[in-house]
Amino acid sequence: MFPIAIEKTSPSIQFLYKLALPVALILWLLPLLGVAMTSLKPSSDLAAGNYFGLPSYLAFSNYADVFNNSPIGSYILNSFKVTIPTVIGAVAISCLSGFALAVYRFRMNLVLFFLFVAGNFVPFQILMVPVRDLTVSTGLYNTITGLALFHIAFQSGFCTLFMRNFIKGLPFELIESARVEGVSEFRIFWYIVVPLMRPAIAALSVLIFTFIWNDYFWATVLTTSAETQPVTAGLYSLNGQWIAQWQLVSAGSIIAAMPPVLMFFLMQKHFIAGLTLGATKG
Amino acid sequence: MTGSATTAIAGTNKRKVGVWKKNQRALAPWIFLAPGIAMFALYVIYPIIASMWLSFYDWDGLGTKTWLGLQNYIELADDEAFYTSLKNNIIWLALYMLAVPAGLFIALFLNQTVTGIRIYKSLFFFPFVISQVVVGLIFSWFYAPNFGLFYNLIEWITGTGVAVLADDRYVTYGIIVAGLWPQIAYCMILYLTGLNNVAPDQVEAARLDGAKGWKMLWHVILPQLRPATFIAVVVTVIGALRSFDLVSIMTDGGPYGSSRVLSFYMYEQALSEYGYRMGYGAAIAVILFAIMMIFISGFIWKMIRDERGV
Numbered sequence: 001m002f003p004i005a006i007e008k009t010s011p012s013i014q015f016l017y018k019l020a021l022p023v024a025l026i027l028w029l030l031p032l033l034g035v036a037m038t039s040l041k042p043s044s045d046l047a048a049g050n051y052f053g054l055p056s057y058l059a060f061s062n063y064a065d066v067f068n069n070s071p072i073g074s075y076i077l078n079s080f081k082v083t084i085p086t087v088i089g090a091v092a093i094s095c096l097s098g099f100a101l102a103v104y105r106f107r108m109n110l111v112l113f114f115l116f117v118a119g120n121f122v123p124f125q126i127l128m129v130p131v132r133d134l135t136v137s138t139g140l141y142n143t144i145t146g147l148a149l150f151h152i153a154f155q156s157g158f159c160t161l162f163m164r165n166f167i168k169g170l171p172f173e174l175i176e177s178a179r180v181e182g183v184s185e186f187r188i189f190w191y192i193v194v195p196l197m198r199p200a201i202a203a204l205s206v207l208i209f210t211f212i213w214n215d216y217f218w219a220t221v222l223t224t225s226a227e228t229q230p231v232t233a234g235l236y237s238l239n240g241q242w243i244a245q246w247q248l249v250s251a252g253s254i255i256a257a258m259p260p261v262l263m264f265f266l267m268q269k270h271f272i273a274g275l276t277l278g279a280t281k282g
Numbered sequence: 283m284t285g286s287a288t289t290a291i292a293g294t295n296k297r298k299v300g301v302w303k304k305n306q307r308a309l310a311p312w313i314f315l316a317p318g319i320a321m322f323a324l325y326v327i328y329p330i331i332a333s334m335w336l337s338f339y340d341w342d343g344l345g346t347k348t349w350l351g352l353q354n355y356i357e358l359a360d361d362e363a364f365y366t367s368l369k370n371n372i373i374w375l376a377l378y379m380l381a382v383p384a385g386l387f388i389a390l391f392l393n394q395t396v397t398g399i400r401i402y403k404s405l406f407f408f409p410f411v412i413s414q415v416v417v418g419l420i421f422s423w424f425y426a427p428n429f430g431l432f433y434n435l436i437e438w439i440t441g442t443g444v445a446v447l448a449d450d451r452y453v454t455y456g457i458i459v460a461g462l463w464p465q466i467a468y469c470m471i472l473y474l475t476g477l478n479n480v481a482p483d484q485v486e487a488a489r490l491d492g493a494k495g496w497k498m499l500w501h502v503i504l505p506q507l508r509p510a511t512f513i514a515v516v517v518t519v520i521g522a523l524r525s526f527d528l529v530s531i532m533t534d535g536g537p538y539g540s541s542r543v544l545s546f547y548m549y550e551q552a553l554s555e556y557g558y559r560m561g562y563g564a565a566i567a568v569i570l571f572a573i574m575m576i577f578i579s580g581f582i583w584k585m586i587r588d589e590r591g592v
Contacts, residue, residue, distance in 0.1 A: 005394070005395070006394045006395075006396060007395070007396075014396075017394070017396070018396060020391075021396075021399075021402055024391070025402060025405055025406065028406060029405065029408060029409075030431070031420045031421060031423075031424050031431075031463070032408065032409070032412075032420060034420075034423065034424065034431060035419075035420045035423060038423070049429070093317050093318045093321065094318065096314040096315070096317060096318060097314060097315050097317070097318030097319070099314055100310070100311040100312075100314035100315045101311075101315075103311075104307070104310065104311035106308070106311055109311075110586070110589065112315070112319070114582050114585070114586065115322075115327075116318075116322065117582060117585065118578050118582055119322060119326040119327070121520050121574065121577075121578045121581070122326070122330065122571060122574065122578075123523065123524055123545060123567065123570045123571055123574055124524065124526070124545070125526075125544075125545050125548040125549065125563075125566070125567040125570055125571075126329070126330050126333045126564075126567040126568065126570070126571040127325070127326065127329040127330065127333070128329075128333075128548070128549070128552065128553070128563075128567065129329075129332075129333060129336060129343075129552055129560050129563065129564055129567075130328065130329035130332035130333055130336070131325060131329050132553075134324070134325070134329070149325075150325055152321060153321035153322060153324065153325035153326065154325060154326060156318050156321055156322060157322060157326065160318060184306065185306050185307065185310035186310070189314070210411060213413070214412070214413035214414065214415075216413065216414060216415050216526075216527045216530070216531075217526055217527065220530075221549075221553065232413050232415045233415075235415055235416070235419070236415060236530075236531060239419060239531075246423060246426075249419055249423070250419075250423070253416045253419050253420065256413060256415070256416055257411075257412040257413065257416045260411050260412065260413070261408070261411050261412065264404075264407075264411045265404070268404055272407075272471060272475065275468075275471060275472070276471065276472055276475040276476075276510075276513075
């Protein structure tokens with residue numbers, strides 16, 4: 001272990017290390033802690049200039065106010081309506097294309113693979129105008145379907161890269177021996193490979209959930225109204241309405257951040273496995 | 283009639299099965315790939331080409347398109363705001379790279395086995411999980427004049443507070459710091475996973491040879507972390523060039539456009555109250571795409587070599 005395993009050091013260093021951990025963590029999360037605290041302050045505290053002291057009482061009512069006085073409930077619902085179909089769609093498509101790219105040898109295989117990889121890195125702005133036109137002309141502009149369809153298509157690039165690498169790591173003999181037995185290609189995919197893909201599907205689902213939940217750019221380009229906007233875009237417009245009402249902005253931010261944070265803590269192992277797949281091999 | 287139709291169908295079915303059986307291996311990949319390719323072509327490949335084409339036109343998004351040839355690009359070459367954005371993009375790129383060593387540093391710090399360390403690791407990762415919109419709002423509050431923590435801190439040290447986001451000298455740096463926060467967390471997680479796989483016997487052997495500190499880090503640990511470093515650099519470069527959310531949330535490109543980056547300037551030209559100059563916006567996007575392609579081709583080149591090596 002580098003630099004040195006802490007349990008091999010002198011007790012005083014061990015003590016210092018254990019002291020440094022929470023201090024470093026508090027400094028690291030200071031901006032977030034500040035916002036969490038502000039979200040619980042009554043507006044009178046802020047008016048009286050109490051920005052850093054403890055709240056004079058815990059104003060949970062800020063959270064209720066956010067829900068009562070703004071459409072944040074519907075923004076949150078919209079976020080789910082965009083995110084869930086996107087996760088399902090992108091994962092399903094990439095299971096198929098990842099399988100094709102991992103298992104079959106054909107000309108174009110690597111070309112297609114790198115096209116997916118490269119497409120995944122392009123700046124959104126080069127897609128913006130034509131994608132917007134496309135959704136307008138198909139009547140999907142400012143609809144949740146239009147937004148989700150784009151996300152499915154775009155995410156399938158990253159997901160295909162991910163799935164292809166995962167399937168490449170599976171024992172190929174399983175597929176070979178099934179072929180010798182005369183099992184059709186589709187049955188091989190469905191009965192042999194898909195069950196083995198469960199961990200990859202879980203990892204990818206959490207990851208895509210977070211990416212899409214946190215998307216802001218496409219939400220502003222493809223949706224315009226409170227009936228369709230997800231919470232990221234909604235929060236931005238609310239920020240404009242709540243000028244100087246930091247306790248509400250803070251509460252809104254915490255609400256918007258909750259679902260991906262919960263998802264992360266529930267599925268932490270998968271999340272990190274997803275992020276680092278490929279980073280550690282080779 | 284029904285009877286003959288049925289036999290006809292049965293006949294084609296039989297033939298199909300024959301053809302299918304024979305060519306299954308050659309056809310199957312294309313059937314598996316069809317939905318992916320279709321979606322990707324429609325929403326990614328076609329728009330890239332369409333944007334390039336559009337960059338030669340003058341178009342407000344509704345009316346007729348007018349062919350301009352290279353006019354948009356010529357105008358860009360004379361556009362003050364374009365150079366500001368480009369300069370800011372370069373600053374972003376340079377400073378964002380700090381996320382890689384900073385992430386490594388935190389990963390080394392946390393790479394221990396004391397009780398509760400797993401919770402520490404996940405809490406350090408926190409900033410990456412929340413949306414950039416939320417990060418932007420958090421830092422706006424942090425920098426806010428008169429009451430922001432950062433403002434007060436500077437005031438306490440120097441006597442006068444600095445309104446970072448309202449000052450054209452500091453604004454870009456202020457936004458980059460906000461962006462570094464989640465990016466460092468991301469690099470940290472990549473390195474933590476990498477450190478898990480560092481061979482302990484090699485570390486021990488190097489230690490017996492008298493290596494420690496920097497020497498150990500440079501000659502023994504970092505070479506083993508190379509895959510993690512590669513991914514960290516890739517995601518950081520792409521993240522720096524894609525920066526849009528934070529600029530839009532924290533300053534809207536201001537004050538006086540001094541915090542614009544190319545991605546934001548493109549959006550502003552094509553789709554904001556400042557104008558609907560789709561062609562001009564597309565030209566900016568093409569330049570950004572070209573810059574990114576330099577990096578993307580580099581990454582792909584390395585991946586192809588790895589792929590061949592396997």
